[in-house]
Amino acid sequence: MAHTTVHFELNGQPCQMQGLASMPLLYALRERGLCGTRMGCGAGQCGACHVLIDGRSRPACDTPLEALSGCRVTTVEGLAQGQAPGVLQQAFIDEQAAQCGYCLSGILISAAELLQRRPSPSEEEVREALDGHLCRCGSHQRIVRAVLRAAAAMRQGAA
């Protein structure tokens, strides 16, 4: 089995990872102690492990190391502002948008992608953007509110 060394950008920092070329990014991240990206299904069907790869929300369980060369990767940890929650994360706290919270990392990533693309999404667009993410606790309504709240906060911050 082929080993590889890939160089890419991880949360704004240059990063080098070694391992089997086929190893999904999810396990590589967790081995480095970045455990905010979480295993849910291993098949790209639940959204729990999403990360931004060149600005697009993708399942880390389904992305082999070899595909990352030269990419820009952002994990949920990369959404923070230093040690403090980023605007999007803070909106989730403000809306108490969780029960168990296990699905949140992936959802935050897809929400970040959406707000990059559409700074003023409608509720419908938020739901569409998050449709690939499963939440079993039933926190959907709060999560949608949190994303809309973050959008408003970001617009205000930009104004």
Place this chain on the structure above:
Amino acid sequence: MNAPAPLPASLKANPRLGQWLTIGADGSVTVRSGKVELGQGIRTALAQIVAHELDVNIERVRMVSADTAFSPNEGVTAGSLSITDSGGALRQVCAQARRIYLRQAALRLGLKPQQEAQLRVIDGRMGVPGDTAVVSYWELADPALLDRDATDLVEPRASPPKQAPRLDLPAKVLGRPSYLHDQHWPGLLYGVVVQPPSPSARLLRADVLSARAWPGVVAVVQQGSFLGLVAQTEYQALQARARLASDAQWQEFESLPDMHTLADHLRQGPVETTTVGSKTATAAPAAVAQHAASYQRPFLAHASIAPSCAVATFTPEQATQLEVWTHSQGVFNLRADLATLLGLAAQAVRVRHADGAGCYGHNGADDVAADAALLARAIPGRPVRVQWSREDELTCAPVGAAMVADLQAELDAQGHVVQWRHQVWSTGHSMRPGRSPVPVLRAASLMDPPFESQVAINMPMAVGGGAERNAVPLYDFAAHEVISHRQLRMPIRTSSLRSLGAHLNVFAAESFMDELAEQAGCDPLSFRLRHLQDERARLVLERVARWSAWQPTALAEGQGMGLGLARYKNTGAWCAAVAQVDAGASLRVKRLWLVVDAGRIINQDGARNQIEGGAIQTVSWVTKEQVCFDRTRITSGSWESYPILRFTEVPQVEVDLIDRPDQPSLGVGEATHGPVAAAIANAVYVALGVRMRTMPIHAETIARAALAA
């Protein structure tokens, strides 16, 4: 004089105050509850109770997760009882601790007995208002003060607790280590299990010898049909598992019922029949009409978003002591089964809780702990972490029982129910560890020789029952008879799933009430009220109907609203629901209104969150879910074959929570499952005129029911 009120049960069983609470000289308050965080926010609610009763800032409160080494044994975290049990106990523990510390403060400050009553506490500092002399809990901190048993009930504070946001949420949104899945131990190894492909499969052959030489593999364990391995990294473990699984040979059996005729399977014995309740009419009923109908639900998966995970470590060399980290609902229960499975004394096993994802009942959490322990025994001294796959989670964990309820009623000339008969057919709803002498953990039946497979039971009605939960009517009918038939064969393991039998029993009873109302020529709301004396039930029902502008006729073509009502377990929270559906090309639940009376509310937002979440989960169960199987294997092993509700399908949920500060607190986590299920079916009937008595309810099953009608 009135007899003193009894202590809360959890406190009576674990009366030592110091077991629950430590006041530290460093200004901290350490709390050890026996109930565990499952994503329901209990840690925050309990911390809030403690902060309020002791009058300290919540930041001082440190909640310690359950641990068999020191926590009070409060059994299992289930049944919407944590606020009642642990909250009730902690409220009392803190009220007593507060009184003890006030006494000490009075002594230290040299107060006269009549001055003691004037002492006030502000964030742990005690003093008489207007007096500069103060002393704090922290200055007086002494574990000996709480090294005593709880006395008779002390009046806790009447004022409402200060609301607190979830304590665990910031770390979770920041992606910091928050779950057992994220924890790291020095020398941690990764275990994986090759699960049998079907519930009764037996392992014939596996390439154990070769596997030992595969990259990263440090141990391979085969014991009977239990097959697993341990590797240096998670990815190595997963790769080795795929390889080991690919050429393992199993003997499989057609041991499963036909999923298309489940009702027949449940009704055809052997069964154990129990009369759950009966009421005889005082006068001979003058029935002029009768009606009968049967309702059904399939097996339902807990379907947690996180696969179950556990970490186990045996002491080096002799492997005489075991430590297990788990997200199980009951650390003491799990300890008992692990000890029996492994041939250890219970004292040799320590089980510690850490957060997992929401479990919604007895899922794979306990089973995976056994897997971890069996693998860790091969490498004493090294911690071994096992995390199930998605497929393991959906095909090997216990599932919620399939059920059938047969209802019959007789009406008199005035349209009153004079006889009501409710029969429920189901496997048992409880197969939790620690309740039988034989371990029920998944691996137990795979051992050589195997532990005998156990059949799920129903817990006694005094603790809420199982299949028969909420089968006793809430309404005051002239006569009723309630019977439960527990299926004694269990080809698919069933155990507790949120709300247990209440989901189907309320679905059945509340659908049947609508059917009877129609037969009596009455609208469903008036028909219910006609039979309902319980004031709190009447209130939630009338309020939800008014608030939602419920109407008994279709709103537009294919659109309707439906009602559902229950008092959870007949002893818990009251919930009335209205569902609005759009049953055009596909069935969409558009909106839900819920009015809930759960007595004194500890955490407003937490309670609302639980109610919303329970309701949304119910929409998923009712409109999408069923465990699928052929005669040999469970086939719904992925999110594609076991779909759950998605963001674009989630209804708007409105919650009206009635706070009653003078009434005991009641749990809310499971109050909505029955009423929401019935409200959806009743709304579909109003929208389309098709009575849906079998779940799941979606376009395809509606079309089939319409054709059959």
